[in-house]
Amino acid sequence: MTPRRSPIWHPFTQHGIEHNMPEIARAHGAWLETVDGKRIFDAISSWWVITHGHCHPKIVAAIQQQASTLDQVIFAGFTHAPAETVASQLIGMAPAGLAHVFFSDSGSTAVEVALKMALGYWRNRGEARTRILALEHAYHGDTVGTMSAGARGIFNAAYEPLLFDVGRIPLPLAGQEQQSFLALDAACRSGNIAAFICEPLILGAGGMMMYSADALAELHRIAKMHGVLFIADEVMTGFGRTGRTFACDHAHITPDILCLAKGLTGGSMPLAATLCMEAIFDAHVATDRARMFFHSSSYTANPIACAAAAANLEIWQTKPVGTRIAALAEMQRDALCALQQDARFSNIRQIGTITAFDVSSSDEGYLSDIALPLRRACLDRGVLTRPLGSTIYVMPPYCTTKSELTHVYAAISDAVDEVTA
Numbered sequence: 493m494t495p496r497r498s499p500i501w502h503p504f505t506q507h508g509i510e511h512n513m514p515e516i517a518r519a520h521g522a523w524l525e526t527v528d529g530k531r532i533f534d535a536i537s538s539w540w541v542i543t544h545g546h547c548h549p550k551i552v553a554a555i556q557q558q559a560s561t562l563d564q565v566i567f568a569g570f571t572h573a574p575a576e577t578v579a580s581q582l583i584g585m586a587p588a589g590l591a592h593v594f595f596s597d598s599g600s601t602a603v604e605v606a607l608k609m610a611l612g613y614w615r616n617r618g619e620a621r622t623r624i625l626a627l628e629h630a631y632h633g634d635t636v637g638t639m640s641a642g643a644r645g646i647f648n649a650a651y652e653p654l655l656f657d658v659g660r661i662p663l664p665l666a667g668q669e670q671q672s673f674l675a676l677d678a679a680c681r682s683g684n685i686a687a688f689i690c691e692p693l694i695l696g697a698g699g700m701m702m703y704s705a706d707a708l709a710e711l712h713r714i715a716k717m718h719g720v721l722f723i724a725d726e727v728m729t730g731f732g733r734t735g736r737t738f739a740c741d742h743a744h745i746t747p748d749i750l751c752l753a754k755g756l757t758g759g760s761m762p763l764a765a766t767l768c769m770e771a772i773f774d775a776h777v778a779t780d781r782a783r784m785f786f787h788s789s790s791y792t793a794n795p796i797a798c799a800a801a802a803a804n805l806e807i808w809q810t811k812p813v814g815t816r817i818a819a820l821a822e823m824q825r826d827a828l829c830a831l832q833q834d835a836r837f838s839n840i841r842q843i844g845t846i847t848a849f850d851v852s853s854s855d856e857g858y859l860s861d862i863a864l865p866l867r868r869a870c871l872d873r874g875v876l877t878r879p880l881g882s883t884i885y886v887m888p889p890y891c892t893t894k895s896e897l898t899h900v901y902a903a904i905s906d907a908v909d910e911v912t913a
């Protein structure tokens with residue numbers, strides 16, 4: 493074992509094979525820069541969080557201003573302007589009908605809050621509904637509750653005894669929609685279902701698997717027909733990735749509960765929000781303290797994070813963000829066109845600003861030998877990627893230019909050649 497000087501234990505990192513991590517000193521736009529001045533293009537938006545670009549001046553200024561005014565305050569029984577601003581801006585942007593905003597710190601906590609809201613809703617209504625339905629291949633986070641809702645595999649095998657059982661619905665992939673709809677309908681009929689949770693239109697960590705807006709609308713219709721709460725986990729898809737502000741917008745649906753995190757602050761600060769319909773909030777309102785929503789975390793609605801989010805949402809209101817996203821989606825489409833004829837790649841797909849394709853020859857699965865060598869080979873060429881098994885995806889910040897994107901795809905192409913040679 494190579495001796496390490498750093499005491500840090502990194503996330504999703506096998507320290508037995510991953511050594512010498514680049515040390516990043518600064519970032520600007522779509523680029524990272526190491527301490528020794530090497531520039532790296534951030535082709536995965538720093539794990540799907542950066543939207544407009546790194547260190548956006550408006551967001552930086554808002555953080556600086558807020559940090560010297562009000563850094564943190566207990567949010568139980570108190571409120572503050574940055575949180576109020578973000579909440580009302582979110583209600584204005586989100587699908588119509590969502591009426592309340594609960595703040596937390598990460599995508600995982602946004603989903604945990606959603607699951608707890610759903611169970612609290614039914615309990616306070618006196619109905620015995622406690623079971624959760626989720627899609628196969630789902631990813632909802634790494635805490636115990638979100639792992640339970642997510643697909644089982646090597647990532648959570650050690651924790652399996654602690655995970656609660658959920659009903660699994662097959663993905664409504666093209667040509668397989670009916671099996672999915674029938675399975676959801678049958679599962680909802682079993683009576684004790686509290687909620688159905690899904691990643692709308694694209695399953696991220698599950699392998700960038702995509703399904704249609706029509707299928708999403710049908711899943712929503714079936715759940716609602718049975719009175720089952722519909723939870724949309726838009727932690728990855730939210731804030732423009734799919735070409736619209738939220739993936740649910742493509743299907744013209746309003747989920748009962750909407751989970752947001754990654755892009756909420758433009759990627760600058762950890763903050764999450766779980767939005768819900770009036771009825772879910774109302775079910776928790778009474779003069780009886782036993783009916784309140786029993787959830788908090790120390791930094792709930794941290795003012796600095798909220799100021800960053802408010803600045804981000806203001807950018808959405810005042811700048812042509814939609815136009816930029818449409819332009820990036822178009823550039824991505826052109827880049828994929830070139831790959832269509834390329835025998836090295838299969839299952840070439842896109843939604844909005846996200847593209848994905850599989851390296852044809854390699855083994856399946858997250859631990860597939862190709863992922864780490866590919867990541868390294870891309871990094872050698874100055875591009876940050878993080879293939880999911882043999883699936884390569886490109887999810888860049890919205891400020892990405894055509895020539896930067898050309899650089900990304902050229903690096904990937906060369907890297908694939910090097911690794912598969």
Ligand SMILES: *Cc1c(COP(=O)(O)O)cnc(C)c1O
Pocket residue numbers: 597598599600601603631632633634691696697725726727728729753754
């Ligand atoms: C990343 C992600 C999460 C978890 O978010 P964290 O901030 O990493 O806890 C949950 N759901 C989806 C769809 C995600 O992509």
